[in-house]
Amino acid sequence: MKALKFTMVAALAVFLFTSCEKDEMMEPETKSGMLPDVVPAKMYTITVENVSVPYHYFEAGAEFGVTGGDAAPPAHPGETITVHFHAGPSHKLSFASMYGASNDWFYAPGDDGIELFPGGTALEGDITSMIYLWDAGTEVDGSTTDEVESNPVGMVSTTEENIQVLLEYNGESMFTLTINVLPGSATPLSPTAWVVHSMDQHPIFMNGELDYGMGLEALAETGNAGPLGEYLEMHSGYVSPVAPVLWAVHAKDEMPIFTNNTADRGEGLELLAETGNPGDLAASLIGMGYHAGAYAVPDGKNSAGPLFPGDTYTFSIDAQPNQYLSIASMLGNSNDIFFAFGDSGIKLNFGNDAQDITDEIMLWDAGTEVNEYPGTKSMDEDEGGVVRLLDDGFMYPDVDKIIKVTIRKSK
Known part of the structure; x- marks a missing residue:
């Protein structure tokens, strides 16, 4: 066009x-x-x-639904979280989901999200390599007493074998994000907060900076995607x-x-x-x-x-x-x-x-x-x-x- x-x-x-x-x-x-x-x-x-x-962002929300197994969150090994969203060539996708067996770790793409139409073509297929494990820096790792810390958000690892992340373009500007918790995974996966946003934005966190205080801490520490999803949705809409x-x-x-x-x-x-x-x-x-x-x-x-x-x-x-x-x-x-x-x-x-x-x-x-x-x-x-x-x-x-x-x- x-x-x-x-x-x-x-x-x-x-x-x-x-x-x-x-x-x-x-x-x-x-x-x-x-x-x-x-x-x-x-x-x-x-x-x-x-x-x-x-509005700051285009479309956002939180996904609590789980398919497979007992179909109740969190998603355990063999279960799946699915997110449907709309996006165009000027948009990226960001999301976050708690690594359950941790104090404040979460899965997410890079802090600036995933480009959805690279080179003008809709991104599809296995995008697991674009997803990383992050530390929110809000709770001391390994602590059994919820010991608070105030460290910047930082990457834990670039590779994980607990999840598989797939992206499908359904046509008419709609995508489907599928997060499979692999059999044998060491952790369940919490509900997911997600947002479609512009190219130059860092809506959920910024690597090397303190948590924004908009809900990521609750997601990373307790798996509650509600506060972050509500914040992102409140600031999303058609402009x-x-x-x-x-x-x-x-x-x-x-x-x-x-x-x-x-x-x-x-x-x-x-x-x-x-x-x-x-x-x-x-x-x-x-x-x-x-x-x-x-x-x-x-x-x-x-x-x-x-x-x-x-x-x-x-x-x-x-x-x-x-x-x-x-x-x-x-x-x-x-x-x-x-x-x-x-x-x-x-x-x-x-x-x-x-x-x-x-x-x-x-x-x-x-x-x-x-x-x-x-x-x-x-x-x-x-x-x-x-x-x-x-x-x-x-x-x-x-x-x-x-x-x-x-x-x-x-x-």
Whole structure:
């Protein structure tokens, strides 16, 4: 699938930075196209904010289920722990499970996890060699009195014959992790805390550093994966940037960007919905005579880019009385999903007080690329569908949990 790119094409850069009448450092405008000079135009100021919760991780939990034997934790020799999870090419997997016959030892990958799509291909097969035995450094080894220590987390050994760890890719961004406790193992294995995370993160521990105090100690000393799993899950969820905003001012019955239940027109919506770049669509609309443009500079920044949680775009447009406004902006962490009003936009009849119009915004599917589990983006498969309201069977946050849009008349 196309990478998420927010660098504007040269043509768009002209529209973004050469047509404003005010001080560009104060308010970089994006006006393009002509308005009829019959009735004085009104200026409206629009603010778009990414209100997403800035979760640290993608997906997490704790697995207490055991198969084989008496099917009750911990997992004894001949028994298995299985974890199902979703992930995409930008993700790694970390997990931890107590080495039962110890004071505070646990099995885990390296502190930065396991890359799940090395070279762009899903990792599968026996990954036991990627799993190590670690010492949490919280309890004196060999002690029979729970003697506390405060040592850094460190590796005990790089090879073990107690477990076998397998990874299977099930398709549609789902993996299955299987941990077999081998017959003849010297120890049972506790329930497992796990997390899917970004490439540069160390979510459970860091080699050579003290325990974070987020639940690893309880897991490594008692086998209780609950506190660590709950902490990781509480800080995991879907987060998406919001792409630069395409806008167009138009008449009541016009549908400048798309028509519901009709295939993309090939004027630039596909590029916007799949990559976040509104350049081609802005140029197309201006070429057709629309008063249109795009805005791409987050408030307080000097260069174009997407909105991350807490960021805002603020820009102004001119419109004649009784005209309508349409906008479009990619849901960044998706295949071809975008924010927009209905296909005919909304009427511009707002007053001087800022009005929240987020409830007019909907998530639309451009129908140009097959959707995947939200946040994974592991393929680029043409869909050949129609533009429609998003209804792909996956669970997404409500629009008002991702974006907030306000508008007010400026003059």
